[in-house]
Amino acid sequence: MTKAREQQICLDATPYYHCVSRCVRRAFLCGKDQLTGCDYEHRRLWVEERILMLAKTFAIDVCAYAVMSNHYHVVLRVDKAQALSWSNKEVVERWHCIFKGNLLSQRFIRDESLDNAEMSVLKGIIENWRERLFSISQFMQLINEGVAREANSEDQCTGRFWEGRYKSQALLDEAALAACMAYVDLNPIRAKMAKTPESSDNTSIKRRIKKAKSSNSPNQARQQPADLLAFVGNPRKTMPKGLPFRLQDYIELVDWTGRQVRVNKRGRIYDDLPNILERLHIDQNRWLSVTTDFEVRFKGLVGRGHVVRICAEQFGLKQASGVRSCKALFGS
Template sequence: MFEIAETWKTRLTDISWFMRYLNEVIARESNREDQCSGRFWEGRFKSQALLDEKALAAFMAYVDLNPIHAKMAETPETSDHTSIKQRILSAKQAQQPTTLLPFVGNPKEPMPTGLPFRLEDYIDLVDWSGRCLRNDKRGAINEKLPPILDRLQIDPKQWTYLNRNFESRFKSLVGTGHSVRTACEQLGKSWVHGVRECERLLSPPPAIP
C-alpha cells in the first residue's frame, strides 16, 4: 500500500505524466466520436518554467494572441476560449474574473497574490500586439507603446517577434539571462538550451554611460 501511495504521489506532482494521461483520454474520446484512429494532438506536450515578469508577460500575451495569429479572430475581445476575452468582458463591468488569477498591479512590498501587472496595462498590451500581428507589419511599430513594455524594458520589435515565436525559441527555462543562469545554478546545470535567446530577447539593454 505504501509503495502504491508513493507511486501516485510522484505521478501527481509530475505535470508531464498528468498531461500524457489527460491527452490520452481526450484522444480516445475524439477518435471514438470521429470513428477513426491515430494521433489526435499535433505535437508533444512541452513544459516551460517562467522565471520572471518578462517571461510571464510574454507567454501570457503569446497564448492570448493565438486565435489572432491563427486568423481565427480579429480582436482580443472576440477571441473565443481565451483569458483575455474573459478579462475584457469583466473589465467592462469594473470587475476581474473570479476563475482567473487577478492582476494586482506593479510589484510592491508586501506583494498580494496575483499577476504583477495592472489589468489595463495588460489589456492595452495585448490589443497593441494584436494589431501588429494582424497587419503583418513587423517593422512598423506604433509610437504609442503600452507602458508595460517600458517598465519591463523590452524592445517593441523584439516583443512582436516573441508574440510569433515564443514556443519555438524557448525550451525549458524562460526569463532574462540572469534569471536563467541563476536557475541553472540552483538545478545543478551548467547550461540550458535557449539561454542565448533569453539574453537577446528578454534581457534589459545595457546601460548607457
C-alpha cells in the same frame, strides 16, 4: 536530443511554465479539415472545459490558454505550497473528483474506521496523490486522455491522438511571463482565426475581457474570472497570490501587440506604450519579436540572460541553450 522532464520543470526556480500539446500526423483537434470537409469546431470547447475543470482540482493555476486547430497552449502556475497545505481528507476528495480511488480511500472519505496498518498504507497513497495533484505532467496527461477518448469515440477509431510528449518552457521572470502570455493570447489572431482578442473563441483573453466588461473594478482580483489566475497589480511588499501586472495594462498591451503583428496591416508603433513594457524594461521592437516567434526563439528556459544561467544549474543542465536569444531580447 530530448531532455528529461525533470530538466524542464524545477519548481524551486520558477512556478510558471508554458506548455504546448500537438496532435499526431493529420489528426484534427478543432476547425474544419479542408481535405475531408469534416468540421471539428465543437472539440475546441472540450479542451477549454477540461483545462478549467482540472485547474479547480489541481494545485495548478491557469494564467493563459488558447485552443487552436491541431494544438493548444497553456501557461500554468504550479502552487506547490497549496498542495502541501491540504489535509489528507482534502487530497482524497480532490483525487476522487477525477478517479474512483481505492477501497481504503472510499472508506476513509465515508469516515469509516481504519486500523493502523490500513491507515499507514493509505497515508503513503495519499502522499503520492498529493504530489500528482501539483504535477504538470499529470495535468497535461489528463487533459489529453479525456479529449483523445472523446475524439476517438466520435471518429470511431482507436490509436494515438496526441504526440507522446508535450513541449514545456520555464518562464523565469516577469518579462518572460508577460511575453509568453501575450504570445498565447494572440495565437488565434496570427492564425487569422479571429480579428480581435475579444472575438477569439476559446482563449483566456476573451474570457478576461468578457468579465471585465461587466465589472465595476476589473483590476480587482475578486472581479476577475474565478477559473483563471487573477492579475493583482504591480509587485509590492504584501503581494497577494496572482499575476504581477494590472489587468487593464495587460489587455491594452495585448491589443497594441496584436495590431502591430498583423500581417495585413502595417500599423504604426505608438509612443505612449502601456506602463507594463516600461516597467519590464523591454524595447518596443524586441517585444514584437518576442511575441511573434516565442516558441521558435526560445527552448526550455526563458528569461533574462543572467537569470537563465543561474537557474540552469537548478534544472540540472550543464549548459543552458538559448542564452544568446534571451540576452538579445530580454537583456543580460
